[in-house]
Amino acid sequence: MRFKFDHGHTDYKEWYAQLEKNNETARKLAIIEAVEKEFNKTGVMTLDMEKKLVSCLHITTLNGKLNGFYSISTSVLMNNHCQNYAKIPGTICEKCYAALSVSNYNGLAQALDINYYILNNYLLSIEAFKSLPFPTTNGYARIESHGDVDTVICAMNYNRLCKAIKYIHFAAWTKNIMLWCNAFQREGKATNLNFIVSSLYVGKVVDISEKARPYVDHVFTVYNDPTTTINCGARNCNTCRNCYDENTTDRPFYINEKLKGEGKTSYPVLIGSVEWKRENNNITLVFHDMTNDRTTTKHYKTERGARAAETKFYDKINRNKVKSDIENNI
Numbered sequence: 001m002r003f004k005f006d007h008g009h010t011d012y013k014e015w016y017a018q019l020e021k022n023n024e025t026a027r028k029l030a031i032i033e034a035v036e037k038e039f040n041k042t043g044v045m046t047l048d049m050e051k052k053l054v055s056c057l058h059i060t061t062l063n064g065k066l067n068g069f070y071s072i073s074t075s076v077l078m079n080n081h082c083q084n085y086a087k088i089p090g091t092i093c094e095k096c097y098a099a100l101s102v103s104n105y106n107g108l109a110q111a112l113d114i115n116y117y118i119l120n121n122y123l124l125s126i127e128a129f130k131s132l133p134f135p136t137t138n139g140y141a142r143i144e145s146h147g148d149v150d151t152v153i154c155a156m157n158y159n160r161l162c163k164a165i166k167y168i169h170f171a172a173w174t175k176n177i178m179l180w181c182n183a184f185q186r187e188g189k190a191t192n193l194n195f196i197v198s199s200l201y202v203g204k205v206v207d208i209s210e211k212a213r214p215y216v217d218h219v220f221t222v223y224n225d226p227t228t229t230i231n232c233g234a235r236n237c238n239t240c241r242n243c244y245d246e247n248t249t250d251r252p253f254y255i256n257e258k259l260k261g262e263g264k265t266s267y268p269v270l271i272g273s274v275e276w277k278r279e280n281n282n283i284t285l286v287f288h289d290m291t292n293d294r295t296t297t298k299h300y301k302t303e304r305g306a307r308a309a310e311t312k313f314y315d316k317i318n319r320n321k322v323k324s325d326i327e328n329n330i
């Protein structure tokens with residue numbers, strides 16, 4: 001299998017080496033491995049095999065500003081474009097929040113890694129995507145909440161997914177405009193998709209080529225200049241819907257958001273990890289909190305209890321990290 005949990009970052013390598021793959025990840029990897037074995041043997045990808053790959057896709061429940069929305073996303077930590085943009089001074093990617101949040105939750109990181117692997121390596125059919133039980137509370141959903149398309153294959157898959165799931169109106173954010181436009185030119189843009197181009201630089205609206213312009217519904221730019229008029233200020237996207245509404249003509253084309261958390265580190269540092277040990281029916285978790293250099297060990301009788309404790313731990317150290325960043329004016 002070509003899949004590996006390796007983000008090409010020293011900290012991640014060390015971190016992932018400590019992780020035990022959770023049950024859900026192991027289950028999905030077994031499915032992918034079986035499909036690939038079959039494919040290598042026959043050279044044919046049947047609809048049934050495609051549906052098995054679709055069944056491994058993770059749908060993320062969003063919260064905060066996006067409370068009430070679901071998304072399908074790949075991992076920013078696997079994305080070559082994102083990693084390169086993050087090295088360029090003045091870009092919004094220098095201050096990537098998605099990288100911080102993905103790296104703090106190993107369950108989410110592994111699920112989005114698998115999404116990345118499937119969506120960038122296999123071109124799946126509209127028919128296969130119809131089997132994805134995409135939840136909705138408000139009829140809208142986001143594409144790429146924690147990453148971006150990395151290949152044309154991924155953009156084509158998302159476009160096909162939109163065509164398959166007609167009961168949802170999607171909005172996709174991207175900095176990789178031409179990958180999407182290439183997909184649209186080949187297969188036609190899904191009618192239930194708002195295509196939102198995200199400006200790479202803080203305070204500078206991205207140039208859109210003549211070729212791309214017909215496909216673009218909104219341009220989203222983040223500003224750090226207090227004199228700029230900000231029109232993305234709603235506490236909740238569900239009450240605003242400027243980016244999501246299918247009627248784009250009554251909504252602003254240029255969407256301006258205020259920069260949040262000026263000066264965050266571009267890519268996350270290792271702030272903690274949880275080691276899982278199983279013996280008979282008991283689970284032992286060893287929590288390494290690197291925000292205060294403390295290690296604690298606890299025992300659990302159920303998988304559910306251990307998972308809840310792990311989530312609580314990451315929530316806590318993430319809060320500590322954000323608090324200390326603010327106190328130290330980072």
Ligand code: SF4
Nearest residue numbers: 232237240241242243
């Ligand atoms: S403009 Fe509205 S819908 Fe778009 S990101 Fe901002 S709050 Fe959400």
